[in-house]
Amino acid sequence: TRSVWLSRHGESLLNLEGRIGGDATISHRGEEYALKLPDLVRESVGSDRPLTVWTSTLKRTIATARHLPKHYNQLQWKALDELDAGVCDGMTYQEIADRYPEDFQARDQDKYNYRYRGGESYRDVVIRLEPIIMELERSEDILIISHQAVIRCIYAYFMQKTQEESPWVPVPLHTLMKLTPRAYGTELQIYRANI
Numbered sequence: 001t002r003s004v005w006l007s008r009h010g011e012s013l014l015n016l017e018g019r020i021g022g023d024a025t026i027s028h029r030g031e032e033y034a035l036k037l038p039d040l041v042r043e044s045v046g047s048d049r050p051l052t053v054w055t056s057t058l059k060r061t062i063a064t065a066r067h068l069p070k071h072y073n074q075l076q077w078k079a080l081d082e083l084d085a086g087v088c089d090g091m092t093y094q095e096i097a098d099r100y101p102e103d104f105q106a107r108d109q110d111k112y113n114y115r116y117r118g119g120e121s122y123r124d125v126v127i128r129l130e131p132i133i134m135e136l137e138r139s140e141d142i143l144i145i146s147h148q149a150v151i152r153c154i155y156a157y158f159m160q161k162t163q164e165e166s167p168w169v170p171v172p173l174h175t176l177m178k179l180t181p182r183a184y185g186t187e188l189q190i191y192r193a194n195i
């Protein structure tokens with residue numbers, strides 16, 4: 001059976017500071033995850049099953065994929081880049097709340113539809129993910145290393161979460177999720193890296 005594996009990138013330097021967006025590379029702890037990922041993947045996929053790895057075009061997902069076996073094909077998709085926070089890119093949630101209090105509240109009230117000034121909403125991300133989903137549906141096993149909001153949208157598609165709940169799905173760092181579509185629904189397995 002065909003599966004899709006989903007992971008966020010390893011912890012980034014901006015994650016450490018509580019800042020959203022940006023294009024930082026991974027922290028020391030993030031690098032530990034990148035080093036562990038090949039083992040997690042071997043445990044979950046098996047060593048002789050071919051796998052294709054898709055990352056975003058941002059440094060933190062590419063760095064996270066770096067230690068995976070060389071025989072895996074790797075592809076970078078701009079469509080897998082993190083939700084664009086527009087003018088809020090690089091800010092902390094506290095800074096956003098102070099600077100744009102109405103936006104901050106509006107986002108909390110309707111997170112799926114809220115579009116950052118000069119940026120995107122979850123709805124926008126779902127639309128730009130359409131080609132990814134199409135390609136996924138006709139592919140063999142794929143591992144996607146992407147970002148919190150994007151992983152939420154892909155997860156919501158397979159797990160049939162509503163638009164309301166999808167932006168709130170918990171997607172912890174340093175965790176590999178295996179999704180296997182079955183006749184009755186998608187089976188989910190979780191592998192946590194203890195770092």
Ligand code: F6P
Nearest residue numbers: 019020021082083085147148149
């Ligand atoms: O903080 C990490 C991050 O991936 C940000 O880059 C992004 O804006 C955010 O999470 C998305 O999560 P939320 O929609 O809950 O703010």
